[in-house]
Amino acid sequence: MTDQRNYSDARIKEAEKGSTEAIPEQASSEDLRKHSILRTIALVLLLASSSFLNTAVTQASVIVLPTIGRDLNIPSGRLQWVLSAPSLVYASTLLLWGRLADICGRRLIFQLGLACVSLSCLIAPFAPEEVSFDIFRALQGLGGAAATPSAVGIIFGAFLPGKPQIYAMSAFSAGFPLGNVVGNILGGIISQYLHWKWIFWIMAVVAACSCGLSLVIVPPLARDVELQSSPLAKRLKILTSQMDWIGLLLSLAFLVLLLVALTEGNVVGWTAPWILTLLVSSCALFLPSFIFWELRLENQPNSRPPLLKLSVFKSRMYCAVQAIAFIFWASFNNFLVFATYFYQDYQKLNVIETTLRFLPSGITGLITVYVSSQILSRVNSYIVALWGTACVSVACLLFAVAIPPDTSYWAYGFPAMIILTLGGDTLYPCLSLFVMKSIPNEDQAMGAAMFQAMGQIGRSIGLAIATAIQISVTNSQLGKRSEEEALLKGYRAAEWFSFAVGALSFGVAAYTFRGAGTLGKS
Template sequence: MGSPQTVTLSIEDGGKTEVSQPSGLPLPSKARTIALVVTLTGAAFLNSLTVQSAVIVLPTIGKELDIPEARQQWIISAYTLTFGCFLLLWGRLADIYGKRLIFMWGCAWVTVTTIVIPFSPNEICFDVLRGLQGLGAAANVPTAIGILGVTFPPGKAKNYAFSFYSAGAPLGSVFGNLLGGIVAEYASWKWIFWILACLAAAVTIAGYLIVPVPVVNTGTKTSVDWVGGTLITMAILAFMFAMTEGNVVGWSTPWIPVLIVVSVILIALFVFWQLYLEKKTTRSPLMKVTVFRNIHFSAAMVIMLLFFASFNNFLVFATYFYQDYQGLSIIQTTLRFIPTGVVGICTCFVTAYILSRIRGNYILMFGTVCIGVTRL
């Protein structure tokens, strides 16, 4: 990356601080920095938009493709399945081949698969294409975070950049509801995916024009931990498939507990393999599992796991509750989801402001208590 150069940055209290930045990556102008943050936020926005716009029209898609109600959850699960399974591997490939390259290919892949999805003739084809769509999202979402991380030095600017990025998810939720509700009410649900494809194409083009090109790639192709990537991908795939399909075929079905046991064994093998690479060799592991010895980090990860598990479940449950149980229309269901996204956006920016004034664990505790109260 070249020798570091010292850059002096002004901060709000009138003081100055010095940060080291590689000489090959000069700090971008203010306008380009804003454009970069907006472009990368597009990844989080599209991810949430893709999920929520499909959630709002689950019953409609199910009726048109003749998908039984018990299997309609696969419209969502197929996407989240591949998204969750390939996050680690794509993250490592981004470290090796360059975050910009993986981000752009991920966005382009999402664009292509989203265009094709509405042409699905049956349930299986639709679910497979949704899975391939999630594969692209697994590439661009973590790399967008990584690009932000290496672009901004620690400080308020970085807090605001990450908060703006975080706001992309609730913003996508709001517009996902509006997009799914309005389009499905007045046109075919297929237009939802074609509009999403146009947005994904715009993010791809913006990424090509805005995201800076790294001068030197310090990684080597041989440093990819393919063994670890295969183990953790197969483990998460087996576990998530068993968890999702168990609701459809019944938890007493023999192969469901077998898949769960197999996934636990694969996860254990992955952990031992990563420890071996980290402590016994000079090869880079897919992830340093020793980081989980930090109790604060582990607790934060568990809290986020439980949050996303409950929140995603709430979205699907609420959709069926409003449309099937209460008999509301799609547009009426849309209006009832809007407050969730609006409050989420406001919370992201408020958090960015108070993050330097209040300890992060207190903010996390407050958010967790709020989630618990709403689930009572």
């Protein structure tokens, strides 16, 4: 421990002499083991607030979406942008904020992200019409993209490797199921008894409290200490010299064009000229250009650091984890989306009834997070990966097979919710830990951003394909069956696709995760 503190002090002194080299965040200037258990728990809960806020606001917005559309006179064809705007901005700016966190300090970027979420949630309900409301929703995604990878980077900079990081990462993962539960309940209650605007005002208060507490609870890491001791001019010089601006613009162009095309493709048609133009431009122009530029910077001595070190993809395990995340989250997200459609559009359940059917998923998630924190350091990660991917496949299968729709929820809906969450909330911290172990300490916020971005792109592509399948099957059945039966056929076809995607993630895990070993052990 003394060696670690001495190393940190030495690096900080180098920085004060003018060095602009990134300080590994693992060399923390403040040893968390000196703090009380209560403060350590408070730190983990505070970091988890970033994942909680993202999920809670999204889930609550889904429930009150029709009401928002009526109040702001948003046409049904554009109503999806209330949800798509923050998701698009979140996914497309993750790499930007991840790199900024590694350059400018993870604590600072985490606080800026929470402040952005708080202000945008506070102001959004005052928007008088569609465009301004969507802009403030996009700013919520921008804040979330800043806070989430920074929080993960703080975990790996403030907690020692092994069980401390496993416990902290598992607790951070609790923000997602907790956000699901709170978002569903909050959206359901407020839609019944209050105005939908209270959802955003309540979340604004939560984000503001988290931001304020972070000033006291989040310890300054080595990079934070370096920047605090530097004048503003030097901070700007570090930013301008270490940020890969060309790579940043290329990545933004690729992600924005791709995600807009995937969002609008099923609305205007995939053969629309502007959709095809966006897809070709993003995948055939900006993505290859980004790869070429990043490789050029990485292989060129004395150049500025690349936005993303592509050499990390030489690691078989790193590629496997990113591939599983990409495929798995497509299946996981599709299940939730089409299960919601099944309950609300086919079974005609109201908001509260639908919320209650998803409640077991959130409760199970909280329990699973605790269990996973105990088993990840004891059970081989190969088994964990197979378990997680198998669970999501089985959950999708239960909604895909031709079970009579009037069958009791407890016979297949309830076990599907439980199984899905058991798999997802065990697999997520496992994959996160493997990704972060593959990334140099000074790039770990960027590594967390890349991991999150892969999941977001997987969700978007998976949902676009599943929606296209659902629409095609439903339309083909109209005229042959009643509208309700055609709708059910379409939903089941989408869940069959989700099952196939989940099975593919199982196959990838089975092939690539052999010999992965147990987390926390050499």
